Amino acid sequence: MANPSIQLGTNSNWAIKEDKLLAYKEYNDYFFNKEFDFSRGTSATYVAKDGLIKTAGIQPNIVNNGDFSELGSELVTNGDFATDSDWTKDSGWSIESGQAVCNGVGTNSLQQSGITTTGKIYKLSFDVLDSNNFNFLVISTNFADTYVDADLNNAVVLGTNTFYIKPTNGTGIRFRVANGATLSIDNVSVKQVDPNDYWTLGTYTSIQDSKAVITNSTGELSLSQNIGISQKTIKITYTISDYVSGVLRVQYGAINGSNRSANGTYSDYIEGSNTSQDLLIYSLTSDTSLSVSNISVQEIQTDTPRIDFTNDTKGHLLLEPSRTNLVTNSNDFSSYTFTNIDYNANNSISPDGSVNATKVTPNTSNAFHDLRTSANISLGSGNNTVSFFIKSNGYNFFELGVASNSGFSKYATAVINLNDGTNANTGVNQTWTITNVNISEFNSDWYRLELTFNVDTSTSTAMVFASSLPTSARGVAFQGDGTSGAYIYGLQLEEGDYSTSYIPTTGAASTRNADVCNNSGSAQDFNSEEGVLYAEIAALESTSSGSKFISISDGTYNNRASILFSNGATNKIRCFLRVGGTSQVDKIENVTDVTDFNKVAFSYKENEFKVFINGSQAGSTDTSGSVWSSGTITKLSLTEINSALGAFNGKVRNVQVFTEALTDAELQELTS
Secondary structure, three states: OOOOOEEEOOOOOOOEEEOOOEEEEEEOOOOEEEEEEOOOOOOOOOOOOOEEEEEEEEEEOOOOOOOOOOOOOOOOOOOOOOOOOOEEEEEOOEEEOEEEEHHHHOOOOOEOHHHHHHHOOOEEEEEEEEEEEOOOEEOOOOOOOOOOOOOOOOOOEEEEEEEEEEOOOOOOEEEEEOOOOOOOEEEEEEEEEOOOOOOOEEEOOEEEEEEEEEEOOOOOEEEEEEEOOOOEEEEEEEEEEEEEOOOOOEEOOOOOOOEOOOOOOEEEEHHHHOOOEEEEEEEEOOOOOEEEEEEEEEEEOOOOEEEEOOOOOOOOOEEEEOOEEOOOEEOHHHHHHEEEEEEEEEEEEEOOOOOOEEEEEOHHHHHHHEEEEEOEEEOOEEEEEEEEEEEEEEEOOOOOEEEEEOOOOOEEEEEOOOOOOEEEEEEOOOEEEEEEEEEEHHHHOOOEEEEEEEOOOOOOEEEEEEEEEEEOOOOOOOOOOOOEEEEEEEEEEOOOOOOOOOOHHHHHHHHEEEEEEEOOOOOHHHHOOEEEEEEEOOOOOEEOOOOOEEEEOOOOOOEEEEEOOOOEEEEEEEEEEEOEEEEEEEEEEEEOOOOOOOEEEEEEOOEEEEEOOOOOOOOOOOOOOOOOOOOOOEEEOOOOOOOOOOOOOOOEEEEEEEEEOOOOOHHHHHHO
């Protein structure tokens, strides 16, 4: 069989270069790139080969010293007291046997000047080898200075001592011991924290123990860093620990992330259109007391294609329509309403590999147990789909539903069996018709339950509710044991007949634009007089809403050959060819399940048109029809006419174009 003249993907050997998707042409064992124009314009997620949900096009972290671990060079000279030099000693101090020794007589001061700068933070460490009195201060040259650890008198112990100090008026370090105290010290070290001054700190913020510590803030800009990018879409991730009180929020330019008021690791996705290049972190209340660490900012290249491995070991190019997650906080459930159910945020590893899954545990009440979105969500009439990621933690059933109001006057629910990932109970006699229930399996016993329901025109809003259950019964009261429950992650509610890839939201609904992939190749890659267009594809829905095209063409509607899922057709694949606007052949063929991967070859030659699907010829050979004149066909596109109109939505494992019509045996081999 001849090599294809242009090919997109084979045996999962996909190539993506920044915002370009690469097909290739093979010639004498050499490969030539044939880039597609790919666009989306918003961030999007996919399931990577390791089974984790990831963000497409995410770039390396650009925050400097985001873990606050950087230390400057050693500022103390002769801190190990190897020689009797470099230190200013008052009477009573001596350096002997590799130690600084105070005998308790005299003014009792040992110091080294000129090594610190006012307003900077330093990590000070030293060893106390023996002492009869710990009543002493560690200060800078000016005795009136204060530090982050204000009074060190009562904090010093035998052994290694570490303190973070901030000189207010001085340039050195001083040990001053109370009269009559004796002690020996060794291994004195002073290093500047954040030595490159990446961070600008607020009045009540310091850096200690690889964390930014905010203490009793009055509501201020606590810390900031110029991250050097503007007009970009970014992902901001950070960890809050040591939480006592208050509210924290990140900001990029004029756009805010969500308010946070608990320990945990959080992510905010902020879409571009900013002019500021600063990452800002605010404490919003006067009592904010907590620590922040592990701060990262990653630019998201929004026009990067996605190679997805959801329920697919080979991988496929995922092309989806535009969808909006109407849930405003998809994975921060702190604002939700919990009834007889306890929750613990950031309690387990989620499907994205982070420790950001929430544990939900029905309490011991004999009652209804559920969590609900706290505000109603506007719905469109027709089909809507709600989805949730769930993992068992003692109870092996989980109910997910949508209701028009708290009184459940209209509703739709489904129950998943977390033992085996099956549909345990799709509700009957529900006032919203359920059109589909789908369950996808993820890593580590995680499942995604997807419920599609039809909303009548009299309903405009709804709330989502969910509960971990001991049995498959729907909507019933039960006696909880206070320990069993489930883990949850990633709630999504979208208008449409099926669920799409996870769209994270933080504080507002978020839209992922449609993927558009077109314009690969040039005239030399095609033969307008004969050839084969081949695709291994799967649809996202059994009955296509709108037509989904893979085409070779001259860039117009009038001259093209297409393989497509046709609008309104159920489990059918269509192949047609037009010359000068006139249809030459139009074949519509049945397949068992269009959502499974099907291999389709459309062979064209004057008065000889064939379609092979999954190893067999579909229908008869069409022996009447024209093809184009030489040089007409110039490009391969996964759209109808090089626009979002008719864009292919679905999964693509492989697309090939051959410059000669293949034999029946070759077509059978190609599609088997």
